[in-house]
Amino acid sequence: MSDTKVYLIYFSPGGTTRKTVRTLSESFAEYEVIEIDMLKKENRNKQYTFRSNDIVILGLMTLVKPFGPVKDIFKAIRGNNTPLIGIVMFGNGMYGNSLKVVNREVKKRGFCMIAGGAFVGAMSYNRTVAANRPDETDTEKIRLFGDAINNKLKTNGVVPVKSRLRTDWPKSSIFHAVKTALMLYMPLGKIKVSAPLNRIEFTDNCVECGLCQSRCPVGAINLAQRLSDPKLCIGCVACVNGCKNGGIKYTNKLMIKAADACINHFKGRREPETFV
Ligand SMILES: Cc1cc2nc3c(=O)[nH]c(=O)nc-3n(C[C@H](O)[C@H](O)[C@H](O)COP(=O)(O)O)c2cc1C
Ligand code: SF4
Numbered sequence: 001m002s003d004t005k006v007y008l009i010y011f012s013p014g015g016t017t018r019k020t021v022r023t024l025s026e027s028f029a030e031y032e033v034i035e036i037d038m039l040k041k042e043n044r045n046k047q048y049t050f051r052s053n054d055i056v057i058l059g060l061m062t063l064v065k066p067f068g069p070v071k072d073i074f075k076a077i078r079g080n081n082t083p084l085i086g087i088v089m090f091g092n093g094m095y096g097n098s099l100k101v102v103n104r105e106v107k108k109r110g111f112c113m114i115a116g117g118a119f120v121g122a123m124s125y126n127r128t129v130a131a132n133r134p135d136e137t138d139t140e141k142i143r144l145f146g147d148a149i150n151n152k153l154k155t156n157g158v159v160p161v162k163s164r165l166r167t168d169w170p171k172s173s174i175f176h177a178v179k180t181a182l183m184l185y186m187p188l189g190k191i192k193v194s195a196p197l198n199r200i201e202f203t204d205n206c207v208e209c210g211l212c213q214s215r216c217p218v219g220a221i222n223l224a225q226r227l228s229d230p231k232l233c234i235g236c237v238a239c240v241n242g243c244k245n246g247g248i249k250y251t252n253k254l255m256i257k258a259a260d261a262c263i264n265h266f267k268g269r270r271e272p273e274t275f276v
C-alpha cells in the first residue's frame with residue numbers, strides 16, 4: 001500500500017500494552033509508525049480520522065472488558081474502512097469478552113477489525129503475577145501474529161477477522177450465556193475501580209519528581225498536597241507502577257487482599273490467543 005502509515009493507539013498504565021503493540025508494529029516496519037498515547041487526556045479529547053490505506057493497532061488493557069476511559073478513546077477515533085488490529089492485555093487471569101467489545105465498537109466507528117489478539121502482561125496490582133511478561137516466548141508469538149496479518153493484508157486486502165473471537169470466562173456456570181450477553185451489550189461508560197477502593201497514598205520515599213502526577217490519566221493526583229482524589233481515580237495504578245522509588249502505593253485493605261489472591265487465582269501460565 002502506498003503512503004501507508006501505521007498508528008499505534010494504546011491505553012497502557014503499566015506499559016505492557018505499549019510494549020506489545022510496539023513489538024507487533026515491527027511486522028510493519030516498511031511503513032512509518034505513529035504513536036498515540038491515550039493515557040494523555042489531551043489525546044483522548046482530539047479527533048483522529050484514518051484513511052482506508054492506514055493501519056491502526058489499538059491496544060487496551062482489560063478488566064474482563066476493556067478498562068479505563070474507553071468510551072472517550074473510541075469516540076476519538078474514526079475509520080474509513082480502515083484496517084484495525086485489536087489487542088487486549090490481561091494479567092494471566094481472564095480477558096472476558098474484551099475482544100468482542102473491541103470488534104463491536106470499532107465497527108461502529110468505521111473500522112474493519114482484520115485481526116485480534118489477547119496477550120498477557122504483568123498483573124497491574126501484583127507484578128509477581130505474570131512477572132516480566134510479555135517475555136521472549138510472547139514476543140515470538142506477537143511477531144508471528146504480526147507477520148500473518150501483514151501477509152493476509154497483502155494477499156486478501158481489508159477483510160474482517162475470519163476466526164471466531166472467543167470469550168474466555170468459564171462456560172461451566174449456568175449464568176455464562178446471560179453474563180456474556182449482558183457484558184456484550186451493556187453500554188461502555190468509564191470502566192473503573194470504584195471510589196471506596198481507590199486509596200493511593202504517598203510514602204516517605206517520594207522525591208517529588210512529578211512523574212505520577214503527569215502520568216495519571218484523569219488528573220487525580222495533587223502532588224503539592226500529596227493527595228489523590230478517590231472520586232476521580234480509576235484505579236489503573238499507572239502512578240504506583242511508574243514510580244521507581246516506591247514513593248506511592250495503594251492502601252485499601254480489600255485491594256491488597258485481592259492483589260495477593262491473584263497469586264493463587266492466576267497461577268498456571270496462560271498463553272496468548274490470536275484470531276486472524
Ligand atoms: C483495575 C484492574 C483490573 C484488572 N483486572 C484483570 C482481570 O480481571 N484479569 C486479568 O487477567 N488481569 C486484570 N488486570 C491486569 C491487567 O489487565 C494486565 O496486567 C495488563 O497487562 C496491564 O496492562 P498495562 O501494563 O498496559 O497497564 C487488571 C488490572 C487493573 C488495573
Ligand atoms: S511518588 Fe514517585 S513518581 Fe510520584 S512524585 Fe514521588 S517520586 Fe515521583
Ligand code: SF4
Nearest residue numbers: 216233234236237239
Ligand atoms: S491516581 Fe488513580 S487514576 Fe491516577 S494514576 Fe494513580 S491509580 Fe491511576
